[in-house]
Amino acid sequence: MLAQKSKANIVGIDVNKHSVELANYNFAESKWSERLKAECSFLQQYVPSNKLDIIVSNPPFYNTDVYAPNQSRAIARHSTTLKYDDILIFCKKYLSETGKSYLIYPVDTANEMIDKARDSGLFANVELNIKSNYQSEVIRKIVCISKSRNIIDSKTICIEKEKRHDFTPEYIELTKDYYLKF
Numbered sequence: 138m139l140a141q142k143s144k145a146n147i148v149g150i151d152v153n154k155h156s157v158e159l160a161n162y163n164f165a166e167s168k169w170s171e172r173l174k175a176e177c178s179f180l181q182q183y184v185p186s187n188k189l190d191i192i193v194s195n196p197p198f199y200n201t202d203v204y205a206p207n208q209s210r211a212i213a214r215h216s217t218t219l220k221y222d223d224i225l226i227f228c229k230k231y232l233s234e235t236g237k238s239y240l241i242y243p244v245d246t247a248n249e250m251i252d253k254a255r256d257s258g259l260f261a262n263v264e265l266n267i268k269s270n271y272q273s274e275v276i277r278k279i280v281c282i283s284k285s286r287n288i289i290d291s292k293t294i295c296i297e298k299e300k301r302h303d304f305t306p307e308y309i310e311l312t313k314d315y316y317l318k319f
Contacts, residue, residue: 138315139193140169149175150183152218181223189231192238196224221250225257228282237262237283247278254282266293271305 139147151157160175167173176183197219228238238259242250244266251261263281268274275293295305304319313319 139191140167140172141314143191144172145191146172147174148185149173150178150180151175152177152179180219180227183227185231188233188236190233190236192228192232192236194224194238194240196221196240196242221246221253222257225250225254225259228254228259229257229284232259232284234284237281239279239281241277241279244275244278247280251280251282259284260286261289262287264289264291266291268293268295270297270299271295272299 139145149157149160151160154177157175157177164170164173164175224238224240232238240247240250247264251264254261259282261280262283262285263279265279266275267277267279269276273295294307294311296308297303298305309319
């Protein structure tokens with residue numbers, strides 16, 4: 138998705154070797170293959186060759202003691218191997234001065250992350266609140282953090298109207314370039 142909207146060289150990292158192999162296979166089949174690669178690494182051990190202008194992460198965000206029975210699924214969903222502080226340390230160290238990091242979290246976790254970011258010298262600049270439908274509460278937040286102290290630009294988007302798979306116009310507009318159905 139990032140390759141479609143930028144000219145950047147993109148590196149994806151994951152701790153799951155199979156996921157990395159699958160990503161590299163898909164990258165090789167892509168028309169943007171020369172700018173895409175995936176590496177198997179923990180974020181805490183990954184050292185980029187340059188400062189980064191953008192970091193995008195869908196980090197594990199469950200903190201409960203109840204884990205998925207499948208180990209790779211548990212690692213992907215639970216913050217046992219990747220703590221919030223690890224992400225913020227990485228962003229603080231490797232974001233360029235004008236760089237931005239986009240993170241998606243459940244609401245409570247996002248609010249906690251925004252506070253932790255501020256305490257570490259990073260600041261929330263944009264917040265996209267995501268609702269399942271018009272009647273639901275906000276279920277996720279995509280937060281953009283950077284080294285710049287700006288006023289938070291906050292928006293809300295609903296994915297569906299009342300019926301399942303009856304997508305809202307704003308959701309269609311946001312995802313149409315990536316979703317074959319649209």
